[in-house]
Amino acid sequence: MILKKIIVSFLLISNMAAYAQTKSITNETAGQKTARMKWFTDARFGMFIHWGLYALPGRHEWVKQRERLTTEQYEQYFDNFNPDQFDPKKWASEAKAAGMKYAVLTTKHHEGFCLFDSKYTDYKSTNTAAKRDLVKEFVDAFRAEGLKVGFYYSLIDWHHPDFTVDRIHPQRERNKNEWSENEKRDTAYYQNLNKGKDMSRYRKYLKDQLTELLTKYGKIDILWMDFSYPGAQGKGRNDWGSIDLLKTVKKLQPHIIINNRLDLNEYTDGFDFETPEQVKPNELLKYKGKYWETCQTFSGSWGYYRDEHSWKTQRQLLDLLITSVANGGNLILNVGPTARGEFDYRANKALDSLSYWMHANSRSVYHCTYPPxxxxxxxxxxxxxxxxxxxxxxxxxxxxxxxxxxxxxxxxxxxxxxxxxxxxxxxxxxxxxxxxxxxxxxxxxxxxxxxxxxxxxx
The missing domain is CATH 2.60.40.1180 (Golgi alpha-mannosidase II)
Structure with missing residues (x-):
């Protein structure tokens, strides 16, 4: 009898696992998805742009977290944000010359600062010396060059008063082995820090801002959500309300392409493409046969990092691009503009080298995949x-x-x-x-x- 119960339990678990792999959120067919993804698989090459207040310290986009800065300490960057050289038309021209077919901009990164004029926060570019909706100007400039446009939007927000402190927050627990999900956490420490915070209010904020982004700027081609980290003192689908977010996005822009960081991987339509990040070219073979895009930096950080010098050579960049296409995937290469709103000389040098090669050889990239x-x-x-x-x-x-x-x-x-x-x-x-x-x-x-x-x- 005990053995029979064990067998039945095993079969139930197996059936539940099989069911989980076939669960779906929308009613899209495989053929409809292929058609929706066609421009993406034809393009193969895009530009990522990580830009925010972290460009001012110029010490990595996670500077607030790395240096455990408080909101008050970080406020100086908001007060001094004044990108007087910001010219998105130049950005778009440089992206197009380098052979990129689409671009994705960080509308809000983990720091919580918004490059768009959101009615749900005062922590936005229109309240700085810029006095401009920088997202709108980006969209208009890149569309004018015939490039597809995408929005990166951080699920994380270290500025929002209702975003609870967790294991990667700037005010996370100290003297612990960070990033370890297995270590027992000091629950009382987090409970004390999070008194008065309400993630349900933050979930509404996420949904409201995504609704803004997908209704104010016309057709948006890609939505890059970032990122989930479930487990002890982490956050995942329930914290974000991921299923509701996905349904909202699909309702507002049915054609849009969404990455895989909402923690909905067991759903057949919980995401459109995988996102191997900062991996070596030889690691891309395992993604063959899927929809995927490897996101890579010119150097070691995504945001502007003044004193970081491990910039990739032209050969390394070409290896990433060519190997991506040779395995049926895309490459999105990141630029981190300076606090004045320009691509720095190292980024321009890298883009120019790609422009030279792509002018002669782009036919081997666009519309291509792996051979029979x-x-x-x-x-x-x-x-x-x-x-x-x-x-x-x-x-x-x-x-x-x-x-x-x-x-x-x-x-x-x-x-x-x-x-x-x-x-x-x-x-x-x-x-x-x-x-x-x-x-x-x-x-x-x-x-x-x-x-x-x-x-x-x-």
Whole structure:
């Protein structure tokens, strides 16, 4: 009898788990989602913009949390926020020149400061020396350049009076192993800090502000919510009211694309794309076959960090972009503008290098994905392959250019009608031996960090 009860309990748990994986919040079909996501999978490349009061200290966007600053200590940045060089038209022009097809702006980050004119808070750009709705200007400028627009909105808010102190809050418990969910917490400490706070009021604030953002600025293409951290002294779906938020968003903008940080992962439609953050290119293979976008910085932080110098090289940036597309995903690269509202010289240098490469080689990025299995190449060749399934074009990205100009493609006999260098459309002659195909490239490497060969496949 005991064994029977155990078996029944196991089957019930298994069935509940299977049911959880098929639960849905909306009635969208797979075909409808594919159509909704098409522009996103065609674009492949976007710009993230992290900008807020944290640009003034210039010491990372989590400076309030890292240095345990109080709201009173942090107020000096609100008082001195005056982005006199802010020109979103220039931002949009630079994004477009770099080959980016969409952009996502932090309308509110964890610090709680709003770049838009919200009627639900005084902690906003219109109450600073800027005296402007910076989100509206961003939307207008990027739309004018033909770019899709997206909003990042933080679920976290270290300024709001009803947002309860938790394990990542600036006023979190001290002398504890931070970020550990398994360690027993000093419950009394948090209860004392959170007297008078009411997360239900904060949930209403979230919903009200999201409603503002999705009704005041026309069509918004992406919503980037950030982030959930369930567990001991953390926050997840129940704290945010995630299901209600998702339904509200879908009602207001049914076409919108939403990331996966609302803590609704077991729902089939709880999110549209996954968001591997700051991962190495070789870690992106595991996302193949899904909708995903890797979010990456030019350097080590998202917000402007004056004294941070670990900036990625052009080769590293191209590796991220090309490897993302080669595994069927997107790359969104972040810029952290200065407190005066400009992209700093290091960001401009990085964008210029991408602009140079994308001008010649963007055809291997847009509308592309991973190739069919019969067009694979050995990994030791150190190439990345992207493929346009509509045109049948295969793109070989040469991370190691052959010094003798000879490139052998194993098993490619009879698979290619024509070959050329993508940057100048100059013919690449080829011969076949056995089952292999040998390309005769120029001995001198084309003037690009990663040259691209375009093959017109049969």
């Amino acid at each position: 299995d019969e067009l694979k190449l050995p990994t030791e060749m150190n190439t990345r392959l992207t493929y346009n399934p509509v045109t049948g074009k295969l793109y070989i990205h040469l991370f190691n250019y052959p010094s003798d100009g000879k490139l052998v493609l194993p098993g490619y006999k009879g698979k290619v009608k024509y070959a050329q260098l993508l940057n100048d459309a100059s013919e690449v002659q080829f011969t076949t031996t056995g089952f292999d195909m040998e390309l005769k490239l120029p001995r001198e490497k084309p003037p690009y960090e990663v040259p691209v060969i375009e093959l017109n496949t049969k």
